Amino acid sequence: MVSLSIRLNASLYLKDPQQSALGWRIVTEGIRLIDRLGFENFTFKKLAEEIGSTEASVYRYFENKHRLLLYLIDWYWTWLEYQFDYFTTNINDPREKLKIYINLLTSEKKSDLYSNGIDGQALNRIMMAEFEKTYLTKQVDKDNQEGVFLPFKSVCKKIAGLIRQINPAFPYPHALVSTLILSANHQLFYAEHLPSLTEIQFNPKKHYQQLNDFIGLILNKVIQP
Amino acid sequence: MVSLSIRLNASLYLKDPQQSALGWRIVTEGIRLIDRLGFENFTFKKLAEEIGSTEASVYRYFENKHRLLLYLIDWYWTWLEYQFDYFTTNINDPREKLKIYINLLTSEKKSDLYSNGIDGQALNRIMMAEFEKTYLTKQVDKDNQEGVFLPFKSVCKKIAGLIRQINPAFPYPHALVSTLILSANHQLFYAEHLPSLTEIQFNPKKHYQQLNDFIGLILNKVIQP
DNA sequence: TACAAGATAATAGTAATACTATCAAAAAAC
DNA sequence: GTTTTTTGATAGTATTACTATTATCTTGTA
Numbered sequence A, B: 001m002v003s004l005s006i007r008l009n010a011s012l013y014l015k016d017p018q019q020s021a022l023g024w025r026i027v028t029e030g031i032r033l034i035d036r037l038g039f040e041n042f043t044f045k046k047l048a049e050e051i052g053s054t055e056a057s058v059y060r061y062f063e064n065k066h067r068l069l070l071y072l073i074d075w076y077w078t079w080l081e082y083q084f085d086y087f088t089t090n091i092n093d094p095r096e097k098l099k100i101y102i103n104l105l106t107s108e109k110k111s112d113l114y115s116n117g118i119d120g121q122a123l124n125r126i127m128m129a130e131f132e133k134t135y136l137t138k139q140v141d142k143d144n145q146e147g148v149f150l151p152f153k154s155v156c157k158k159i160a161g162l163i164r165q166i167n168p169a170f171p172y173p174h175a176l177v178s179t180l181i182l183s184a185n186h187q188l189f190y191a192e193h194l195p196s197l198t199e200i201q202f203n204p205k206k207h208y209q210q211l212n213d214f215i216g217l218i219l220n221k222v223i224q225p
Numbered sequence C: 001t002a003c004a005a006g007a008t009a010a011t012a013g014t015a016a017t018a019c020t021a022t023c024a025a026a027a028a029a030c
Numbered sequence D: 001g002t003t004t005t006t007t008g009a010t011a012g013t014a015t016t017a018c019t020a021t022t023a024t025c026t027t028g029t030a
Helices: A021-037 A044-050 A055-062 A065-087 A094-105 A120-134 A140-145 A150-167 A173-193 A209-224 B021-037 B045-051 B053-062 B065-087 B094-106 B122-135 B140-145 B148-166 B171-192 B209-224
Strands: none
Touching: A021 A055, A021 A065, A021 A120, A021 A209, A044 A055, A065 A120, A065 A150, A094 A173, A094 A209, A120 A173, A140 B021, A140 B171, A150 A173, A173 A209, A173 B140, A209 B148, A209 B171, A209 B209, B021 B045, B021 B053, B021 B065, B021 B122, B045 B053, B045 B209, B065 B094, B065 B122, B065 B148, B094 B122, B094 B148, B094 B171, B094 B209, B122 B171, B148 B171, B171 B209
């Protein structure tokens, strides 16, 4: 059996949550609880009760809930980039690669694709609803210096690199990619909660396909030379 | 002298802040303080100290700080839609109108364009950094039912309507507009704090122009029939 | 000018949040 | 089998997010 381990920036945690059973429960149950309560209403006290431990024990792993969120987000992007590489092995055509990246970016994240008990759907919902809260803060610059946004940046860079290969004359590959990734995150949220902001219809069986169409359409129209 | 008054959804406040001097100080100094501290670190207590009043008095106007933020955001979008109408009076060509809308959306908001002591630049920074926090919450649906997102939706609808006029075959006008508005908000934030996510260079003298180029480029490429 | 209505200030108080500290018990590593 | 590390239990603090009460200060109006 092969199990892949995802190592994240050590500045994210005080004690590595992958190194003990309690640590990993903090992460996996943290995902479920943030998904259920929303990040604002989530507290370490509630999490501790949930996992039958104490607040103080949770604080031994993460400095605060913002750092825990950063950990989860970094986990997601690191995992996604691994998926990018895995599913494009031996493929060289940048257009084909790009298509696979976009498919991965806009498709449902099945739980069983993830390892070690992480609820992929919950993590994906956290991505949609909470991702931007990780950097839209007054500590962006400090956090950024510690490198906590590298996994996301790396994903952007990878896609932007393909765009540059496909059309070297296009002047805004990174801006385009960051725009479309955010949009992919938001459109399904709109579909569910603010439907007048999108044509995508909320329907868990079909909306991933619609999202994929939309993002693909924009991307193709914009980068065609 | 003509002064335009902006009336907002009454469910946003407990007592209309435009009806008393204290109320308006809460709004105008609230803008400055949220801009300075960030929404997370902003409290009604700090605001009360700032304006030489008390926490209890602030609470008489707004139920909580989230409602105050909604008020500010609604103020912004309502004001922007007014600008849209004002600057396109007697213009009928949808392409020309669209260009003006995009110019307004991506240009610097000068303080003196606003009325009644509102610091336009601070409000604009709040838009960039805090807007999404108004709807990325567990109470979206409740807030939405009260109509607090109508000003933003109305702006989206207006732009989407033009796109439909220009190219009736384009299937995603609303999704495109919501994508680009968010992007316009974020790209300058990236330019300043996470520069590897965008080609736009942080430079208050020039980056509005670059942003305008970027958004205009995407829009034109995407909606051309 | 007087006085009633409404707005504000001052003060107090509560429950929850976001932590930090200490120490003993339990688990693990050697 | 003991030392080190990890956890649990408990306690405590400062801040946040409110609510309530009453006294005072502005008004609008008669």
